[in-house]
Amino acid sequence: MTELEGRYFYPNAARFVPARASVVPVRILHIEDEHGQVLDEVLGRQVKITARLASLARRFDLPDGGRFETEDNDAADSLIWALRRRRRGKFTDRLERAWPVVLASLIVTLLAGYYVFAQVIPVGAEWLARATLPAVAHTMSEQTLRVLDHTALTATKLKAGEQFRATKLFMQVAAHARGGLGAYRLVFRAGRKGMGGPDAFGPNAFALPDGTIVMTDSLWALIKNDAEIEGVFGHEMSHVDHAHGLQLVYEAALLPAALAIFTGDVSQVSQMAALLPTIILQSSYSRGMESQADDDSAAVLRSMHLKPSHMADLLLRLDSKVCGKAGCPRDWVSDHPDTVARAARLRLQDLGPVAAGIDCARPWATGISLRCLGITVH
């Protein structure tokens, strides 16, 4: 017969005495003190027993609010067995005890983590973006533009003739782009000068989910060759085609949820430990989209018998305008890829389609290759 040494707490009280528990027929839990005085005797199935966890004391909660507890987990397990009760948590406890299982869990977690952040989230976001109703995308775009008009943007100062010329170029590109003529709309705006300083928006163009493409006056002023702005239009149209804007929105919503699953509860250590990975992953998703838009734009320009490399000239000119002669410094958390690399890739595109590159620094964006591990296969 199994005997279990421990402590007995009187019903709903903090007072306790040293006690012994045993099982008497049939499946009855018997608790007595050191002198053999019976403290409680209850049916085994009426007792609530805590699951085994590390070396925590095991608790037997009795129906009248009393409690028996013991540090001897192995003996407690055999007592539970004698009561013919299920040993809850036994399986999990086994897992937590075995180092090989822990190691396997670690590998499962890392692989699943890679898969979720590299595949599930971007693909899921793309699927959601495609499933989003056009009406919703339209409302979102209208509201975004309205907010920007109140804060960072103001009416264009381009003459009607300039606007006409830009729109004509825009339509020529649209006719070759995936969405066709009706899918995009060009809108002119100027950056608002904030508090006497230069406008924060600068030379820029961006796409909204419903196909509205906004170009700032200062970008138009920078153009030296029509093909340059046509490259930009092609780039923004690709953002519209792939619903990149919506994808980013969904990714922003999915990322914290996924991170929470993987870390358990980061806030226990600090918010910063959760925030930084979010920013880094989010910007890497964004860089992947920019590269895709560049490639699409190059394909459109080639189909128009134009050279994609003109856009490279514009990108470098933009950089030196914003950051001075030396160009902008490389940035780990930027939402655009390194400009020099972008320009180089666009130049290559003059010759024909360039195979999707594998970026070893950001395997979640492009996939991983043996080359990244220093292994070359001949």
Add this chain to the structure above:
Amino acid sequence: MPESHAPQDDALTIHAVEFRGRGAEYFRIWVVNVALTVLTLGIYSAWAKVRTQRYFYGNTYLAGHSFEYHASAVRILIGRAIAVTLFAGYTLSAIMVPVTVGFWILILGAALPWLANSSIRFNARNTSWRNVRFRFTATYFEAFIAYVVWSVAALAIFFLIPYTRRVHDYFYVNHHRFGGRAFATRFSAGRIYAIYLIGFVLIVGIIAFLLGGTAAIVVVTTRLHDYTKNIHLPIDEGATTVIVALLFGSTALFVTNFVAAMVTNLAIGNATLEGGHKLISRISPWRLGWIVVSNTLLTLATLGLFFPFARVRLARYRMSRYALAANSDLDDFTAEALEQQSAIGEEIAGVFDFGFGL
């Protein structure tokens, strides 16, 4: 040395709090928790939470007895499902139709007192020590005054932030009960203002130091660069963004925890439990700030693998600085009748990241 905390009062017996968990042990529990959570697409997370809480409560000892966590995983799972659904609705509608944010703020404002109460009550009633559970007894109206009226006041007038912090601390401590006895804390408003002033001076000082240091480095490197044109600094220019973010993030983290340590010392250190028992809290603000900042940096550097060790390290230090000065032996606590409490409020508060408590 728990004796060193002893106030000069012969009638009181000092019982130190001690955390006995070990990093390697919790690491295994954590890894299995994460793997099972991922494999079950998040469903296991409720059981993971219970195991984690049980591990931390069960390894915290006061006067030879550990605390216990009793929450049911099924209840947590239900609460979590509701909370996640609400949060998804909130996020998507806020992004797609920003106008709805106003509507959400109204709803959350009305629900906030209920959330605060049910979240704190859930944790209190599921915590026990020596077979006696804790209780939390605030009403909706009391929570409304503390968490809505005073929080709005603090948002409107920054000068009221420390005072509001005291209101929240009073609300939290003074509505807790254990074994039929009430907790009570009282401290002067002047002391909490002093703490916030120290925090303010500290953050200004550190940022001034960082900016000065950055300026000095820039000057020196440009000089060097002028002097020897072909020397390239070992630092990647892109890395500077990350370094700057880490420096300023660490500063904010350090000062937040520095202030939190002093506020906890004040709120817990001045608390009593009916029957002449006193609570003792002697957290060193420097030490706590250092532990949290180094924990965060190590967690980031190890891609999260240090996380379980960080949690154990933090718990070990915090708990070692708490103690109870008991007036009599601790046998005469008797549990009060307890009402059931769902986990919905607790989980919503968790998902929306509301912190109720000290």
